[in-house]
Amino acid sequence: MPGRPARAKARRAFLNAFFRAIVQGPAGQGLRRGGSVYDETSLIRFLASGDGKSVLRELYGEDAAARQEGRWTGLAREFFGGEGGDTARVISSPGRSELGGNHTDHNHGRVLCAAVHMDILAFAAPRNDGKAVLRSRGWDKPFVVDLNDLQPRAEERGRTEALIRGVAASLVKRGGKIGGFYALADSSVPAGSGLSSSAAFELLIGQLQNALYNGGSRGPEELAIIGKEAENEYFGKPCGLMDQMASALGAISAIDFNDPAKPSWRRVGFDLHKAGYALAIVNAGDSHEDLTDEYSSIPSDMKAIAGFFGKPVLRGIAEADLLDNAAALRAKAGDRAFLRALHFAAEDQRAAAMADSLDGGDLAGFLKLVRESGDSSWRLLQNVLPSGATRSQAVACAIALSQRFLGSEGAVRVHGGGFAGTIQAYLPLGRERAYIDFMNGALGTGAASIMHIRPRGAMEVTI
Template sequence: MHESPMARTSAVFQAAFGAAPSIVVQAPGRVNLIGEHTDYNDGLVLPCAIDYRTVIAARRRDDGVVRVIAADYDDAVDEYRLDAPIDRLDSPMWANYVRGVVRELVQRGLPMSGMDMVVAGDVPQGAGLSSSASLSVAVGMLFATLPGFEEVRPIDIALVAQQAENDFVGCKCGNMDQISSALGAAGHALLIDCRSLEVRPVPIPANAAIVILNSHVARGLVDSAYNARRLQCEEAARHFGVAALRDVSLELLRARGPELDPTVLQRARHVVTENARVLGAATALAAGDLERMGELMEESHASMRDDFEITVPAIDELVGIVKTVIGGAGGVRMTGGGFGGCVVALVPHALVGAIQEAVGRSYRAPNGEQATIYVCNAAAGAGTVAA
């Protein structure tokens, strides 16, 4: 059994700084049940926070120094001052997620303080479960414990984290990951309107397990394919004369879509139909209708495969294996940015064992690895924990 991030951060903090931490915060990763690549199109998403998280153990300093120890990276250290320029590093990447949030908070004129902090987490990295958003939100939550941050709400921290990832790290992600991490609700998915930032908890049926399967097809989000899709969506929105694809109805798409470049039309069709599926999924979940949820997840996967073209053969195969086991009893689809990463299934608890067995028997990643399977619960969002 691996040591928990809570225990690890506290032990490393004690060893490094000779005292116990005075503040401990956590922020969860997330999995998106449905609503892919809709967030940066001002659309709708239905993620939930999961019970894998980033933990930061810390204490304030009075000299304006921020000293960060990464317990998951051989206790590597990054140190800088709040009163000097905070620059982006070529490496390591983890340091830039912390630096970006700290810099964003400084630029907003908030009453910052130096910190000693130790960071550790158990959110699987590179799998599409938002380990980076979890880290960024945790950093925001840590500084939000300072005096003078009383007006800073969880949604504000989410948006600071997104801004840092967009402008400092250089990934033009939407706001879903950070909002999920900051505002998660135990036992619920979150219906997030990425334009109005309205968040509505939607209960997940008690008989349903969230199963996440890491395909071990490596993927990177700070890359050309993601940004290319984003530009295609913006091109489509301009064609229709609207602010974002959120404003395009199926009727408008059918009427004027053929005027678009065929590839751009496919991208737009995915986003417009996916927004409709998210609304249907929220209704189905709230009614405990896993069968309908399954149909919508299947349609979502087909749209990502055929119109948005972000799945890969190994992911399609993994989805197929799970679908064969669950039939109409639940749903399965690729989740995350695409080109690898994870598959999510929402299934009756009774079928989890059969899924694990079938995937273990039939799936191998291109590198020969088996899928790693996580059975998760929908978790509460970021906050302080007892030190």
């Protein structure tokens, strides 16, 4: 029988081979969905290994990988040293950036979007009492939901508990299994920032239930729809499906919502960094919170125009039809609704053209379309300034400042829902530090960040 040093050496060799096989998977697959149960020692040892650092670089980019090792290690120690028990599943769900198709998804249009490196990371273990207990860094008390009752609750609308309950209810409605869990989470997706922290959270809970109770059998499209239903029906916020799909799929994706029950999508193979550009997201300083009425007015206005043509949504109504009926449409639905419909007609086409430009390696053409998208959102969609805002016009200021900095280089546009939150800027490599310093000087420390486009969507991490 081998001695203790020999046994320890053999065990280390086995673990190294085991983890390497999981990380690499089949040839060319890289990090993949699907997961395992980890104890504290094996997890922390792996994070410090070469394979672990490779995982972190893929998810977060070269510059952030070292910081992420500390984040993961700290969260693991907190989980295992607290209520988490001896083993954990690891879930990571990214934020998203909308690259094209501003407010087109809710009218069954097309979008171009990407997952980004900012994510919600959670360590989780099952509970046998049907209760979901989620602790999140930055919150004093845990979120506790009894999943034995899946009916919507009026007092939970607009709260985290509604999303936990709503995701579980939607999963059960589709024949899935659910159960209680304890989870410890840490989010680097700022709430109200326009990177869709709500969708990232919905996909986190969906993948958590998927990993613990469904053997990872639920695909990204289904989990995205589950998240949207939870946000619409339990949380009480109107939204399309783009945010959830972007978080679920990862990388850059062109998505067509013509059939919202089964959206079609494809990967867009383009490396912005290799093309010499960086993507920046700037938090203008105002929050998306308390703007539900502003957001709901956009699909409402668009659908009022669609109703004139006997349609439920604008998809399939040509710009020529809008122009031919301009007087009647303005009289029926008002000028704002008419202008928003004009935006949709062009933006839907533009989102498809943006994907084609990237597929063809035409960065100049893509940036031209980005500028057109931003101009249309400001003038026609009107989601840069909240109604009646005079003193605080943070998004407009951030766009104007970025345009002055970039000049004829790069492009800038409002990002996501609009009215508050973030803008998006493309800038040549080498100007990142100067841009960040300029925007932070005007808007506050930490306002501007360079994004890494994450190749993986919400997932149980196999390491």
